[in-house]
Amino acid sequence: MTSPTPQQAKAGTARSGMIDGRFVRNTWYMAGWSDDVGEGKVIGRKILGERVALYRKADGQIAAVEDRCPHRHAPLSLGRVVGGDRLQCIYHGLEYDATGACANNPHPPGNLPSRAKIKSYTVVEKHKAMWIWMGDRTPDTGKIPDFSVLDNVPEMWTTKRDKMSIKANYELVVDNLLDLSHTCYLHEGILGNADTVESEITIEHEGDDVIAGRHATDCEPPGMWKMLWPEHPPRVDKFSRIRWMAPSTLRLFVGVCDIGKPFESGTGYHAIHMLTPETDRSTHYFFTAVRFGVKTTDETVNRDIQEKIGKMRRFAFEEQDAPVIEAQQVVIDEAHNTLDPINLSIDIGPVRYKRVLQKMIEAEA
Ligand code: FES
Numbered sequence: 001m002t003s004p005t006p007q008q009a010k011a012g013t014a015r016s017g018m019i020d021g022r023f024v025r026n027t028w029y030m031a032g033w034s035d036d037v038g039e040g041k042v043i044g045r046k047i048l049g050e051r052v053a054l055y056r057k058a059d060g061q062i063a064a065v066e067d068r069c070p071h072r073h074a075p076l077s078l079g080r081v082v083g084g085d086r087l088q089c090i091y092h093g094l095e096y097d098a099t100g101a102c103a104n105n106p107h108p109p110g111n112l113p114s115r116a117k118i119k120s121y122t123v124v125e126k127h128k129a130m131w132i133w134m135g136d137r138t139p140d141t142g143k144i145p146d147f148s149v150l151d152n153v154p155e156m157w158t159t160k161r162d163k164m165s166i167k168a169n170y171e172l173v174v175d176n177l178l179d180l181s182h183t184c185y186l187h188e189g190i191l192g193n194a195d196t197v198e199s200e201i202t203i204e205h206e207g208d209d210v211i212a213g214r215h216a217t218d219c220e221p222p223g224m225w226k227m228l229w230p231e232h233p234p235r236v237d238k239f240s241r242i243r244w245m246a247p248s249t250l251r252l253f254v255g256v257c258d259i260g261k262p263f264e265s266g267t268g269y270h271a272i273h274m275l276t277p278e279t280d281r282s283t284h285y286f287f288t289a290v291r292f293g294v295k296t297t298d299e300t301v302n303r304d305i306q307e308k309i310g311k312m313r314r315f316a317f318e319e320q321d322a323p324v325i326e327a328q329q330v331v332i333d334e335a336h337n338t339l340d341p342i343n344l345s346i347d348i349g350p351v352r353y354k355r356v357l358q359k360m361i362e363a364e365a
């Protein structure tokens, strides 16, 4: 993929409201869940337009290299792990180590062509996920986004570690998540309802993080919350607090509680949203959830709730969010005129994170 010039990118921003086609590179992106790559397994994943082959070495560590053999350009992700730490091309058997150096050429044996070298990437496993550094500066593991809420949590309180793909720029997905007013319309009945439209909106900054809050009081609980809290009072407060961690991961604290009581006294879940640009027009969307303030004690009921949260959230993203976001992308790309989106009070989160993102991209340029 060719990156646009700064002038083209600026024109794209003005035209669509997106920082179109440019990525922060010196940062961590989620390459996948840790269990996507079992022992001896290889997967191919496109990240920021680059094809990457990820495999697990015999020592348990993940290796990531360019997913293209320099011989005849076969994807190395079709190959297999040999000798514990090398990736063998499926086509004619060249082998590469985790640094991207050719470690074996059978044609003839011992002759290592100087151009048989591929790019390698640093990958770290943390919070049950694989994090890849796509930039050319020294990786800083202290900057991996904090998803410690996923660590050491009983399996019963977490939902499936799921993933899907959205055919749109990742910014449209971040916009969707940092403005949760859409839950009252797009997810009406499941995640929001007419009572939750009118909400107090708050915005905070912590370093580069942007945190958008919504608090609606005296509401009928939407369907998800009735399911989580079978003995719920007829009217509740509904709250959400979503944290954007640059460039594209979000952690949401969402639930319901007795009217006027602290949020922590209620019940809900930490909703995890990890977005990784596949290209400038497609996004890997990884998600899961961890319950808090669990008010149900029966194990069968809790198992049922665990499965239903996972299924309802997948339904909401796949059947409700994705079609709108993908259609937005088509409309934006088809526009012949300048698009200058209207900003409403609900857009404070998206407006603020875009400022931070723009600065990061400019700082790298
Ligand atoms: S294409 Fe990989 S060894 Fe020939």
Ligand SMILES: [Fe+2]
Pocket (backbone or CB within 6 Å): 176, 182, 183, 186, 187, 316, 317, 321
């Ligand atoms: Fe949504």
